[in-house]
Amino acid sequence: MTEVVAALLHENGRFFICQRPLHKARGGLWEFPGGKVEPGETKEEALKRECREELDIGIAVDKVYLEVCHVYPDLTVHLTLFLARITEGEPKQLEHMGFSWITAQEIPAYEFCPADEQILEKIRREGF
Numbered sequence: 001m002t003e004v005v006a007a008l009l010h011e012n013g014r015f016f017i018c019q020r021p022l023h024k025a026r027g028g029l030w031e032f033p034g035g036k037v038e039p040g041e042t043k044e045e046a047l048k049r050e051c052r053e054e055l056d057i058g059i060a061v062d063k064v065y066l067e068v069c070h071v072y073p074d075l076t077v078h079l080t081l082f083l084a085r086i087t088e089g090e091p092k093q094l095e096h097m098g099f100s101w102i103t104a105q106e107i108p109a110y111e112f113c114p115a116d117e118q119i120l121e122k123i124r125r126e127g128f
């Protein structure tokens, strides 16, 4: 089981999504920014590190929004999604093919990683 953390970065009724690069697993699909927790790190530390590495932003991490598990052919993921806000910087496209600030109503226009399905349902149902 691989521990993955991701951020539900929100601002003015929109949230931030990123498109995975083609050379990576699940390339071209949309995701919440984040990545794998490294040994010795807390989940919160991992999330701050990933947001700095991938987007060059500083974030404030709030509470857990939802945890999900998903089995891919190559990887079993335990994904913890945190509510968070950008506190420093503007996202830069360092490791992604694209990104977008979207509303809950716009979710169907994007093809997300399969593990994100339950999360997206909750966002559509309850908001964030």
Ligand SMILES: Nc1nc2c([nH]c(=O)n2[C@H]2C[C@H](O)[C@@H](COP(=O)(O)OP(=O)(O)OP(=O)(O)O)O2)c(=O)[nH]1
Residues within 6 Å of the ligand: 004, 005, 006, 024, 025, 026, 030, 031, 032, 033, 034, 035, 036, 037, 050, 070, 075, 077, 079, 113, 114, 115, 116
């Ligand atoms: N970041 C992120 N990963 C997700 C989401 N949904 C989902 O299935 N995943 C999967 C895709 C990857 O196979 C796995 C790990 O994420 P990742 O590729 O971002 O990990 P990482 O940034 O540490 O990248 P790497 O060093 O392994 O290349 O989790 C999501 O919403 N956000």
Ligand SMILES: [Mg+2]
Residues within 6 Å of the ligand: 033, 034, 035, 036, 050, 054
């Ligand atoms: Mg990542």
